[in-house]
Amino acid sequence: MAESGPIISKSQQDLEKLLDHFDRVYIDRKSENSPLARRLESLFPADKLEWVDSRPHPQIRGEMSSGEFARSKRQLYVTEFKGQFFKRCPGAKPGLACCNYFVLNWGQQCDMNCSYCYLQSFLNSPVLTLYSNLDQALEELRQLGKSLGEQSLRVGTGELVDSLSLDPLTLFSHELMAFFRDTPRWTLEFKTKSDFVHQFLDVPHEGNVIVSWSINPQAVVEREEQGTASLEQRLQAAELCLSRGLQIAFHIDPMIWHPEWKENYAALVDEVAARFRPGDLPYLSLGALRFQPEQKAMMRERFGMKSWVNQGEMWPGKDGKLRYPLELRQEMFNFVLNRFKEYSPEWKVFLCMESPETWLSTYTKAPQQVDSLAPLFDQGVSRQFRKALKRSQADTNSASG
Numbered sequence: 001m002a003e004s005g006p007i008i009s010k011s012q013q014d015l016e017k018l019l020d021h022f023d024r025v026y027i028d029r030k031s032e033n034s035p036l037a038r039r040l041e042s043l044f045p046a047d048k049l050e051w052v053d054s055r056p057h058p059q060i061r062g063e064m065s066s067g068e069f070a071r072s073k074r075q076l077y078v079t080e081f082k083g084q085f086f087k088r089c090p091g092a093k094p095g096l097a098c099c100n101y102f103v104l105n106w107g108q109q110c111d112m113n114c115s116y117c118y119l120q121s122f123l124n125s126p127v128l129t130l131y132s133n134l135d136q137a138l139e140e141l142r143q144l145g146k147s148l149g150e151q152s153l154r155v156g157t158g159e160l161v162d163s164l165s166l167d168p169l170t171l172f173s174h175e176l177m178a179f180f181r182d183t184p185r186w187t188l189e190f191k192t193k194s195d196f197v198h199q200f201l202d203v204p205h206e207g208n209v210i211v212s213w214s215i216n217p218q219a220v221v222e223r224e225e226q227g228t229a230s231l232e233q234r235l236q237a238a239e240l241c242l243s244r245g246l247q248i249a250f251h252i253d254p255m256i257w258h259p260e261w262k263e264n265y266a267a268l269v270d271e272v273a274a275r276f277r278p279g280d281l282p283y284l285s286l287g288a289l290r291f292q293p294e295q296k297a298m299m300r301e302r303f304g305m306k307s308w309v310n311q312g313e314m315w316p317g318k319d320g321k322l323r324y325p326l327e328l329r330q331e332m333f334n335f336v337l338n339r340f341k342e343y344s345p346e347w348k349v350f351l352c353m354e355s356p357e358t359w360l361s362t363y364t365k366a367p368q369q370v371d372s373l374a375p376l377f378d379q380g381v382s383r384q385f386r387k388a389l390k391r392s393q394a395d396t397n398s399a400s401g
């Protein structure tokens with residue numbers, strides 16, 4: 001008879017993967033009594049833990065070498081955050097179209113390793129930092145809520161750190177979901193490239209939690225998104241969340257040009273359309289590769305010229321980021337958009353972090369006029385579109401005059 005070993009649950013496996021991932025865990029003594037510090041202390045072996053009075057590696061300041069950046073993904077530092085936890089999504093800038101979205105940052109740096117990751121040009125700390133005072137973030141949110149009155153609000157959590165890739169360690173999802181249970185008109189969004197969802201599947205919620213995945217064809221995942229869950233694992237995790245009454249969404253972002261991009265993105269759309277119905281997703285967003293010019297050198301050094309992100313022809317946009325030429329972006333967006341529409345006109349697809357001009361050339365309408373996307377966009381965005389529309393009409397008039 002075959003010997004049967006202990007069955008390890010998926011959430012236990014996820015946790016063990018993370019315990020193994022980190023070489024060192026530094027805990028600021030000032031955070032000693034926080035729930036996060038106590039939990040990490042109980043989980044990690046003593047020889048990985050170190051209590052500190054200040055940030056480790058003080059000699060490393062400012063720009064990091066690629067080796068220091070890689071090492072920072074394996075060193076965890078728990079400390080208090082002294083600034084403001086919430087800010088508006090970076091898309092809410094003049095010249096960019098974005099939905100009404102606030103971002104909660106509970107740490108910085110990511111344990112995964114995408115070739116295009118914007119953290120490479122942004123971070124200057126040699127450790128993956130997690131904040132121990134999430135209770136203060138929730139208090140800030142409570143105050144923000146008072147000033148907003150009855151207005152609805154979306155809160156995302158995956159900007160400087162993936163929303164869920166560290167969640168089996170932190171269990172921040174539990175505290176946030178409990179908070180959002182009391183504010184059902186607000187929406188909480190977890191955005192991830194991991195498949196770590198089992199740790200919160202049994203947490204009660206009010207149907208106002210969206211778990212969203214950035215997805216890409218498996219060929220792109222393999223080449224450009226090291227340490228992330230495979231496409232199949234992400235889709236399975238999404239199916240599981242859906243079966244538990246959580247809302248789900250997908251971001252096909254960043255779309256990356258490569259020789260077989262059409263076949264690969266067509267297969268991705270086919271897979272999503274075969275497994276999900278338009279009504280399963282409140283929205284699906286598209287974005288194309290973009291990054292700060294100063295990131296280029298580190299991307300090349302860390303991932304080499306085999307990486308597709310290092311092969312593309314990129315030009316600076318109005319926001320200073322390098323992007324594919326407008327025609328190529330339009331072609332890629334239209335290709336995916338049309339493929340979804342061939343399955344059903346009901347798919348709600350919008351462009352993320354794109355200029356009004358790209359929107360207008362892709363949809364010929366402002367987002368507020370596109371199907372049911374309107375509720376996602378605020379008055380500020382409406383104003384930007386009116387201006388963009390006037391600009392393009394003036395251009396047309398002067399061209400024909």
Ligand code: SF4
Pocket residue numbers: 109110111112113114116117118119160161162193228
């Ligand atoms: S998952 Fe996101 S934050 Fe993490 S490495 Fe990839 S792009 Fe960066």
